[in-house]
Amino acid sequence: MISLDKVTKRYGPRTAVDGLTLEIPAGELFAFLGPNGAGKTTTIKMLCGLLFPTSGTVRVGGFDLRTDGGRARELLSYVPDQPFLYEKLTGREFLQFIADMYGLSRDHGRRRVAEAIELFQLAEFVDDLTERYSHGMRQRTVFAAALVHEPKVLIVDEPTVGLDPRSVRQLKDLLRRQADGGVTVFLSSHSLDVVEELADRIGIVDRGRLIGCGTLEALRRQAAVDGSLEDVFLKLTEPGDEPAAAAQGGTPP
């Protein structure tokens, strides 16, 4: 569903992403980890068509983001770390706008909006202007909007920041359910416990290069560490080590 083929992205003289190759099949929950400045957000932005690779190809659902970006973006939803809401719209108006934008028919759109309101328990505040929402209310609205058009790919950047434990639990359940339902979830996070609990496969990127990719077990073997994901991550991204090429080339087992 997601395919990156030898993707390189340069910011002037600096290489942010270096020859990244990755295949993520439908229904997989893939976690993307890396230290700050490793190239995670750049990769995500290329997946959404916000940035173009300097070389290589990015495909979503078989559509090249550069040449067929509109078709590719129809398949995906992106929840950034600082999600955007129109302050002068109510939550319901925002959800309806998203349904309209993705071309859902009137009836289907209304039904999906109603389902999203129920699923994310927005009923209490969904008819208020979003400028009055708390962080948790905003996050729930944003996720409702991301799922209202039933995307095939869900790209999520740091979704748990600022959420209370109950909300984090609900979010983890939601992401798992989405993946089990056939949606490809691309999750970028620094919350290693969340990743450890949820991810089918984990990719670790450092200084623009994929230095590890696979299940937690595979990464443990690669790092020669028999500990938590935190231990594996710290071992693989140890300062001073030159980032090694991914043992598995980012392809699923």
Added chain:
Amino acid sequence: MSRAACPPFLMQRLRWAMLRNALRTLFSRSLVRPLTVVLITLLIATLVFLGSAEGFRFLDQDAHVPLDGQIIGVLLDLLFRALGVLLLFSGGLILYGSLFTAPETTFLLATPLHDGRIFACKFQGATAVSAWAFALLGGPILVAYGVARAAPWTYYALLPPFFLSFVLLPASLAAVIVVLTVNVWPRRRITVLTLGVAVVGALGGYWVYQILHEARGGGDGQEAVNRILGHFTFSGAELAPDHWAARGLMDAAAGDVLGSLEKLGLIAITSLFGYLIAEFTARLLYRRGCDRLATGGPARRRPGGAWMDAALTAGLPFVSGRTRLLIVKDFRTFRRDPRQWAQVLIFTVLVTFSIMAGRRVFAVDIGPTYQSLVSWLHLGVVGLLICIYTGRFVFPLLSLEGRKFWILGLLPVDRGQLLWGKFAFASAGALLIGEFLVLLSDMTLEMPWPAVLLHVLTVIVLALGLSGLSVGMGACLPSFRETDPSRIVSGFGGTMNLLAGLLFLLAVLTLTAGPWHLLAASRLEDDGTAAWAVLIGAAMGVALGAAAVVVPLRMGIRALRRMEF
């Protein structure tokens, strides 16, 4: 899943829903704010209308200039050309901000919405905002022209379509320039912008020089007038849309509806063609431009200009250390935002040209009466520039701290010091620009030294007073939710500040410099009373200036100390 095409007018419906909600919120609270904004708008429009009506009456009855003649045609050409240039710059700056830096853009670009539709939505918003001043200034002038010519109703009916058709063209040109600049010179866009302003300024300067050369050439009166008019109708005016707009409205005022519609058609077709080119350019290059802007330079940008901060720090030894730090922070933010300083630069260059042109035009055989009136007019223009600078850039300073305000709020400094820092920053900038321009004007007009001293004093009073007003009112009426300075300025607080600033400007011009200029213009013999009138006026102006600094700042400091964040 049943999918249909993305419905038409989706973004327009979105904007309409947002406007409806904003208005509902506005009216649900208090009617004072919306009514004040409407009344102030009407007041400004009425003042422009009355001034223009008096101007047309003067030209018609006192100067015997036919209102359907070539001179009026040239003046209307110039009006549309000047408004077009302003639209080009302001539209370009607003469009750059909304196309490439607004958070909404990132959100929309990650959706399947077509790039052309995103561009169209942003283009409409930017054009509407930049055309607002165009309508507020140009509308009353053209209505006054219609009244002076006793134009039929068709003239007034044709005004809006002429406006709408005309504003599209400079806005489209601005869009093409912005998208191309970001694509071709993503790292050098500021340099390119500055060079563009310099080139336009140089061309404008050369044009003014040509006219003045003719004006000073002497010769037969009618011949000289024809030569000068020839320069105003330069560049094949028959093919220029500003000329079509001016002549189309003159035709409409004369009752020639068909002739007017013909020119309206020409403008509309040209503007729509311009828009098509802009949209085509955006379809091809908008998304690429976003990519180029994000990655065209090094990811870690190291801004230069540290020497400017050092110079400012060294130049403020009389200010306390913490206040100095706050001033340098505001200065740094200001100079790193080209949208802010470019507007100041453009206005300053335009006023400089206006001053230079005034000197040249009246240099030959200028009498003391005109000399005095022209220099007073220049003082007024400089004051207006300071008023725009403080209203547009200083008033939103505190609001722009926005959600980051807690950083300043937690600093171990008295909150009053924050405002004094902003006041010092604002007044230093206003003083520098204002004194430079007014001294340039006085030197070129060879004004006597008492007038120069009075003008220097007037600018000091204006710079300090307007800065005090804007900083104080900015603290009393902040808008922490807004991140866009233009929206803060066009809100209730910004409008009130602008109105207070204009009234203050009028009062100071009248009190501080008014008596001297009136005496000089009327050429009365000084019997001692005149000197007293000048001194008392100046003293009252200074007192008013002191009040404009102290009262708003004290109110602002009190509001800031009570503020919760």
